[in-house]
Amino acid sequence: MSSLSGTVSVVIQVIQSIPADSRPSQWTGETFNCKTWLKDALAALDASGTIRLPMGIDDLFRVARHRGIEKLAEAELGHDANVENDPEDDMDYERLGNG
Numbered sequence: 001m002s003s004l005s006g007t008v009s010v011v012i013q014v015i016q017s018i019p020a021d022s023r024p025s026q027w028t029g030e031t032f033n034c035k036t037w038l039k040d041a042l043a044a045l046d047a048s049g050t051i052r053l054p055m056g057i058d059d060l061f062r063v064a065r066h067r068g069i070e071k072l073a074e075a076e077l078g079h080d081a082n083v084e085n086d087p088e089d090d091m092d093y094e095r096l097g098n099g
Helices: 003-016 034-048 057-076 087-098
Strands: none
Touching: 003 034, 034 057
16 A cells, blocks of 8 residues: 555544534534534544644634635635745744734
């Protein structure tokens, strides 16, 4: 089995292990919803070593929300709302995530 297919297998196993049956989060105890499931999936993937989160999950969601809000007006006007991956910009978001 190649390294990539092994990684894909681990990702599938980890994601399939996250309950989606209205039980509270196994990581935080939060009431189940799609956002909670995604947080659990990210935490489990990070714990498995499949991915490495650059910051805590709540901080990551805060940064994602902030980036989305920044692009909201452009997207609503039908403009290109792509987020470019700029390392200098990422440093600002690291400070945002940690603050």
